[in-house]
Amino acid sequence: MRGRHGLRGLLRGFRRAHPKRGEDGASAPTDPELLLRVLCHEFRTPVSTLTSLTRALADDRRELTGADRREITRLARDQAVHLQALLRHATAGTRALVVPGAPEEAAPLAGILREVAALVPAHRRRARATRRAAACPVPAGRTRQVLVNLVENALRHGPADGQIGLYASVRRTGLSLLVTDEGRVDGALLEALRRPEPAAGMSGLGLWIVRQLVAADGGTVHVHRLRPRGVALEVRLPVLSPAC
Template identity: 65%
Template sequence: MPERTAAPLPPPGPGDEDPDLLLRMLCHEFRTPVGALAALTRALADDRRPLTPADRRELATLARDQADHLQQLLRRVVAAGGGAFALVAEAEPTVPLGRILPQVAALVPAGRLRAGTTRRAGVCPVPARRTRQVLVNLVENALRHGPPDGTVGIFATVRGAGLTVLVTDEGGSPAPVIEALRRPVPGAGFSGLGLWIVRRLVAVDGGRVTAHALRPVGVGVEVVLPATGPTVPAPPAAG
């Protein structure tokens, strides 16, 4: 079991209205879907990774979703009229978590993925756009900060009333992740900005984010969301 190291969510600080912070948020938000589209292009061109028709459908779905995300960002910028841009707690459709996980897993190069999802976790309804954005951010972070050939893990389960998704890599100390999660506002530049955005998005849905130091080596970021709605199909009515 990983050694749990909690990184509690501080209340939003006054820096949320800092124009420089908002500009960096916007740049980061564009960078994530663009990076995801680049990774999808590499996956489609990777001859070492034979793609089944199901794989191609998942990649195409994720590419469409990231393109839609870019269009939504553009609409929000236009609506703001060049003013404040922020993460908005918009109502959005829910989908089973199991529909999102294969799309996100497709970002991990062949041979580097470890994954496991319980049946209950797979059917939990989650906000489609925010959950996809959170997991894409975490997987890209794991790929960027882990060793070049290291394993990336994506695991999901239900514990009590919480849906838990854990993204792991084989990087070094979790201290930078913990620090990024504890900051009321991110530091200068883009360092820790993605994790700060993840924390804000998860908080919109009443969830929390914690960091784990893994043994013998590695870092895990755990997202816990309320497990809303039926998590297993209802049993058939007695006849």
């Protein structure tokens, strides 16, 4: 996960959600308390991922191949870069955090799906993308952060041993990204998807961040009940290339 793009995307989302302007016409600084809560939230993913990766390396019961070790090392490096970026921007101060970043680079969805799917233990993972969807270019940082937050949400709130799915396809409505788990649609989830502003504390903050990032790209977030059980969160994004 490339931290600099995810953080820039978050900040662009804040400006979209909080378009207030000062007397001189410049954008007003983002709420420092909200920024602090978002930074704390975003720290959870790389820290928990690094914990899982180091646990895998230290597990004597599992024999790792050279390819396994290279993949774990690469993922650990990316998470460390993400943490460094968060720390650098946090210590720069609130005003530095609202400086617009460079335009978001696009990348094929396939690589992002592989990175995010690796966060789910193999025995719980279900991932599939159509050839058209896999080749679609997407805003790399924002899309990665959206999927990471949704997968982490499924890991945190779904059944401990439940299956987690990550699916992508191209439909008439655009690019469809689905993250599923074997939990249920409840009032807290529906409220988090409707709330115009984040609630106090950390509850629902990840979904609020997802909505800001998706909205920045002209997309929408939807929830579906699955049968016989389960919940799916669907992100619909405009298609950026006629080749999709």
